[in-house]
Amino acid sequence: MLVDTHTHLNAPEFDEDRDDVIQRALDAGVERMVVIGFDVDTSRMAIDLALRYEGIFAVVGIHPCYVQHAQEGHLADIERLLSHPKVVGVGETGIDLHWDKSTYRLQDRFFRKHIELGRRFDLPVIVHDREAHDEVLSILDTEQASDMSVVLHCFTGDLAMAEQAIRAGYFLGFGGIVTFKNSNLGDVIAGVPADHLLIETDAPYLAPSPFRGRRNEPAYVVKTAEAIAQIRGLSLNELAQITTKNAQRVFKHL
Structure with a gap:
């Protein structure tokens, strides 16, 4: 069994064939999919999908690129959603300095609030980090997030950053x-402990080779798993067992 720990099946790119996409994932052995919210509406949609499909679970939150559109009360809406039995995490949250640095202070405030919610509800926090490695690690450290589950999703840092994150107990999503x-x-994947590795697609974005440039989907997490298995000298089945066990440690109700 494989787990896609970060996918956006709630994105409009899947509106025409969402059921087929989910079936292809199941056929490929991807039996669990964690659907991540961007904002209140997509968080609710993630829950709706989780209710329709046994193998789908929801993470709810407000993406750092969406904080400027958040209205008064949206964080309270997210807080209410966290009590749903198929919600397994908070996010995605974090810092993105690629698109709009002017919203940094607002992103910072929302990030800290999501961490607070994760601690209060005993749920993992799913972290988005784009061109903000130092800022993300600093905020996590200030908020003493090492005593809770944290996933640095779509990890792109170097080995030194990975080692710093793992010393704090965080998981790395690739x-x-x-x-x-x-x-x-490659050096990061080869050099970090296997018990901190997670696999993901971030679908519909960042499709792996040989599908690069096309719409990504959960079935393609197999390609990522194969690449990581090769780097670490493991069989695909061994890598699947390791990353599934890790996912179940992070997301307790998977």
Whole structure:
């Protein structure tokens, strides 16, 4: 069994064939999919999908690129959703300095609030980090997040950052980027403890080779798993067992 620990099946890119996409994932051995919210509406949709499919679970939150659109009361809406039995995490949250640095202070505030919610509800926090490695680790450290479950999703840092994150007890999510020819993640994947590895797609984004440039989907997490298994000298089945066990440690009700 494989677990896609980060997918956006609630995105409009799947509106025309969502059921077929989910069936292809199941056929490929991806028996668990964690659907991540961008905002209140997509968080609710993640829960709706989780109710329709036994193998789908929801994470609810407000993405750092969406904080400028958040209205008064949206964080309270997210807080109410966290009590749902098929919600297994908070996020995605974090810092993104690629698109709009002007919202940094607002992103910071929302990030800290999500960490607070994760602690209060005893749920993992799913962290988005784009061009903000130092900022993300600093905020997590200030908020003493090492005493809770944290996933650095779509990890793109170097080995030193990975080691710092693992010393704090965080998990690292790896997606299709690991299959790219110009990826510099091989040393990271080879050098970190296996019990901190997670696999993901971030679908519909960042499709792995040989699907790069196309819409990503959960079935393609197999390609990421194969690449990581090769780097670590494991069989696909061994890698699947390790990453599934890790996912079940992070997401307790998977």
